[in-house]
Structures are given as structure tokens and as C-alpha cells.
Amino acid sequence: xxxxxxxxxxxxxxxxxxxxxxxxxxxxxxxxxxxxxxxxxxxxxxxxxxxxxxxxxxxxxxxxxxxxxxxxxxxxxxxxxxxxxxxxxxxxxxxxxxxxxxxxxxxxxxxxxxxxxxxxxxxxxxxxxxxxxxxxxxxxxxxxxxxxxxxxxxxxxxxxxxxxxxxxxxxxxxxxxxxxxxxxxxxxxxxxxxxxxxxxxxxxxxxxxxx
Amino acid sequence: xxxxxxxxxxxxxxxxxxxxxxxxxxxxxxxxxxxxxxxxxxxxxxxxxxxxxxxxxxxxxxxxxxxxxxxxxxxxxxxxxxxxxxxxxxxxxxxxxxxxxxxxxxxxxxxxxxxxxxxxxxxxxxxxxxxxxxxxxxxxxxxxxxxxxxxxxxxxxxxxxxxxxxxxxxxxxxxxxxxxxxxxxxxxxxxxxxxxxxxxxxxxxxxxxx
Numbered sequence: 338x339x340x341x342x343x344x345x346x347x348x349x350x351x352x353x354x355x356x357x358x359x360x361x362x363x364x365x366x367x368x369x370x371x372x373x374x375x376x377x378x379x380x381x382x383x384x385x386x387x388x389x390x391x392x393x394x395x396x397x398x399x400x401x402x403x404x405x406x407x408x409x410x411x412x413x414x415x416x417x418x419x420x421x422x423x424x425x426x427x428x429x430x431x432x433x434x435x436x437x438x439x440x441x442x443x444x445x446x447x448x449x450x451x452x453x454x455x456x457x458x459x460x461x462x463x464x465x466x467x468x469x470x471x472x473x474x475x476x477x478x479x480x481x482x483x484x485x486x487x488x489x490x491x492x493x494x495x496x497x498x499x500x501x502x503x504x505x506x507x508x509x510x511x512x513x514x515x516x517x518x519x520x521x522x523x524x525x526x527x528x529x530x531x532x533x534x535x536x537x538x539x540x541x542x543x544x545x546x547x548x
Numbered sequence: 549x550x551x552x553x554x555x556x557x558x559x560x561x562x563x564x565x566x567x568x569x570x571x572x573x574x575x576x577x578x579x580x581x582x583x584x585x586x587x588x589x590x591x592x593x594x595x596x597x598x599x600x601x602x603x604x605x606x607x608x609x610x611x612x613x614x615x616x617x618x619x620x621x622x623x624x625x626x627x628x629x630x631x632x633x634x635x636x637x638x639x640x641x642x643x644x645x646x647x648x649x650x651x652x653x654x655x656x657x658x659x660x661x662x663x664x665x666x667x668x669x670x671x672x673x674x675x676x677x678x679x680x681x682x683x684x685x686x687x688x689x690x691x692x693x694x695x696x697x698x699x700x701x702x703x704x705x706x707x708x709x710x711x712x713x714x715x716x717x718x719x720x721x722x723x724x725x726x727x728x729x730x731x732x733x734x735x736x737x738x739x740x741x742x743x744x745x746x747x748x749x750x751x752x753x754x755x756x757x758x
Contacts, residue, residue: 340638344645351646355653359661370657372614373650375603376621380647382599383625389588390632409581416585424593434593441593443554449590451558451746452583455565458743461736462569468733481719482726489730511727514685518692519717519724521667525693526700528663535656538648546648547641 345541352539393417419444485511552754559750562743692720 355373358366396410420441427439434441474480491497492508537543564579604622607615628643630636671693673686698710699717706714 340641344641347642347645348649348652351649352653352656355650356656359657368614370654372617373654375618376624377647377650377654378599379603379618379621380625380628380643382595383628383643385591385595387628387631389592392584392588406577409577412578412581413585416582416587417589418585420586420589421592424589424596428593428597434597444586445590447554447557448561448582448586451561451743452565452579452586454739455562455743456583458736458740459565459568461733461740464733464736468729478718478722481722482729485723485726486730486733489727490733493730493734511723512731514688515692515720516724516727518689519696519720520728521671521689522693522696522700522717523721523724525664525667525697528659528667531655531659532664535652535659538652539656546644 341547344547345544349539349541352535356539416448555750555753559747562747691716696720
């Protein structure tokens with residue numbers, strides 16, 4: 338009862354209240370959807386604490402057992418403590434760790450930004466190698482995909498314009514017209530699926546989140 | 549001096565991540581672990597500042613209207629922490645159920661109101677506008693939406709007219725995927741150019757410094 342029925346009841350009651358308040362745009366119901374988003378963020382904050390705790394414990398265990406590559410866990414702790422300590426100091430000193438002059442933001446710009454953007458930039462190589470292996474014009478469908486991708490890639494760089502001056506216009510037409518229809522169809526399909534899943538959750542048909 | 553040091557660090561970390569192209573190596577692993585560790589600390593400070601401080605402490609301290617209702621997420625948030633105690637960890641399901649309920653409710657209304665109705669409305673286009681190109685574009689969009697939806701309609705076997713229409717749909721989908729792929733590749737390439745440009749300008753700055 339406490340482990341299964343109460344969670345199902347909580348989901349049903351909250352879900353129904355949130356849906357009903359959408360149709361009553363008057364106080365106190367009118368603000369509830371907005372408030373619910375805040376509540377969501379607050380609970381997410383607590384889960385963040387759980388996540389970071391789990392990560393810290395994982396590296397602690399790795400260090401204690403001297404597992405393979407244990408010294409990388411020291412690097413993890415150095416990074417973690419650096420951002421955490423500078424964050425706390427900046428929060429106390431400026432009242433806002435995200436102040437542009439804070440040490441927290443200095444390390445953010447020096448460490449996190451280069452690491453993050455290079456990590457994403459690295460994907461360019463993997464996409465290129467994956468497409469080299471996967472892109473084969475085996476049938477008409479694959480040919481359509483290949484030709485469109487090549488046109489879009491060429492149309493967005495100066496060399497495309499040099500090859501054929503109408504290529505950038507053709508790329509814009511593909512992105513704004515030809516792509517719009519199927520993307521809209523996919524979006525409608527996804528939204529209908531989302532509605533169905535939300536109804537299943539509220540009505541207690543979908544219970545996998547409790548396992 | 550501090551600027552030169554930060555350039556050295558940023559350029560070094562950029563090269564450390566790029567060293568993965570050679571294969572998994574200790575230099576990359578160093579940068580990777582630093583990235584994960586720094587991110588964990590960063591998100592902790594981010595959550596404290598933007599969620600706990602601005603969304604909970606500030607409204608309660610300033611006695612803003614409706615602040616009393618913040619007891620609800622605080623209660624369920626605290627229940628989430630029961631995961632630390634295995635014997636009562638099952639109570640955290642109540643918090644999960646609460647967030648699932650909020651998510652389902654918001655998604656249900658949001659999907660219908662924010663996606664389905666506006667997208668359907670935007671697809672009801674005039675097929676003859678007096679302008680040949682606009683009419684053709686509208687026709688392509690309408691056919692693209694309908695044939696794509698038919699392709700994803702699996703309640704009937706794709707034979708006869710339905711089969712032919714879904715074939716057109718898959719061609720449209722392939723064009724859309726191809727365009728998305730090309731667009732993504734170019735976005736990644738521009739990020740890569742940004743990093744290479746940073747490395748090049750860092751070298752120039754350091755040369756000027758010394």
C-alpha cells in the first residue's frame with residue numbers, strides 16, 4: 338500500500354490538478370502551473386545533491402581500493418573541490434558566485450568552457466568518420482539522404498557559393514520548405530505519443546517508474 | 549601574467565581533449581576527469597544559487613505571496629534524500645511520483661496547447677495564393693506533413709494507396725534527416741574551427757606576451 342498505492346495516488350492527484358488548473362485561469366489555480374515548474378526545479382535540486390554524492394562516493398571507493406586508474410579520481414576531486422571552494426568563496430564575497438569578476442567565473446572560463454566546447458568539437462571528427470562508413474547510396478532512400486546532406490553542407494560554406502551561386506538559396510529552401518513538412522509531421526507524432534504516455538502515467542497504467 | 553596562465557591552461561586542456569583522436573590516453577583521461585569533477589562542483593553551486601537561494605530562500609525571507617506553498621517541494625525534496633538510508637529508501641518513490649505527476653500534467657497540456665494545435669494550424673495553408681512559388685512551397689509542406697504522418701500510422705498494413713503514400717513519406721523523412729545531419733555536421737565543424745582559432749590566437753597572444 339505505502340510502496341505502490343500511495344505513489345500511484347500522488348501521481349494521479351498531482352497530474353489531474355495540473356491538467357484541471359490549465360482550464361481555470363483564475364487565482365489561486367491560474368498560477369499553479371507556473372508554481373509547479375518552480376516545485377519541479379526545487380525537487381531537481383535535491384536530486385542533484387544525490388547525484389553528486391553518488392559520484393563523489395564512486396571515486397572515493399575507487400581511491401580506497403586502489404582500482405585501475407585510481408589516480409584519475411584525485412584529478413576528479415581536484416576539479417570538484419576547485420569549483421566548489423571557489424563557488425562558496427565567490428558566493429560569500431560577491432553574494433553571487435556568477436558575478437563576472439568572481440574567481441568561480443574565472444575558472445569557469447579557463448577550465449570548463451575550453452573542455453566543454455572541445456568535447457563537442459571532437460564530435461565533428463566522429464560524425465565525419467561515421468558518415469564515411471555509413472553513407473552509401475544503396476537505394477533511393479539513402480540517396481535522398483546523402484544528396485540532401487551534401488547540398489546542405491556545401492550550401493553553408495563559401496566554397497558552395499563558388500561552385501554554384503544558387504546553392505545557398507537551395508540550402509535555405511531545403512531547410513525552410515522541404516524539411517519543414519516531415520519535421521512538422523514528426524513533431525505532431527511525438528506530441529501525440531507524449532500525450533498518450535502522460536495519460537498512461539496519470540491513470541496508473543504505466544508504472545515502470547516505481548520499479 | 550594571470551591572463552597568460554589562463555591561456556596556457558585553456559590551450560593545454562583543449563589539446564588534451566583533442567589528444568583522444570590519437571586514442572584513449574592518460575592525457576585525455578586527465579582532462580576528462582577534470583571536466584567531470586569541475587562540472588559536478590559547478591552544478592552544485594548552480595543549483596544552490598539559482599534553485600535553493602533564488603527560488604526558496606529569497607521568497608520565504610521576503611515573505612512573497614504564495615511562499616508558504618514552497619513547503620510542498622521542500623517536503624518532497626527531503627523525502628528524495630531518504631535514498632541515503634536503505635531501510636526507508638522506498639519513501640523516495642513518493643517524490644518521484646510527485647515529479648512524474650507534475651511532469652505528466654504539464655506535458656499533457658503543453659503538448660496539445662504548445663505543439664499539436666499550433667503545428668496543425670500552421671499546416672492548414674492555401675494551396676493557391678496567386679504566387680506560383682508560394683503555392684508550390686505550401687503544397688510541398690502540406691504533402692510532407694500528411695505523408696510523414698501516414699508513414700508513422702502503423703494501425704493498418706502499408707499496402708495499396710497507404711503503402712504508396714507512406715513511400716513518399718519516407719522520401720520526405722530521408723530529406724529531413726539528411727538536412728538535419730548536414731546542419732549538425734556544419735555546427736560541429738564551426739565549433740572545431742572556433743577551438744582551432746582559439747589555439748592559433750593563444751599562440752599569437754603568448755608570442756606577444758614574451
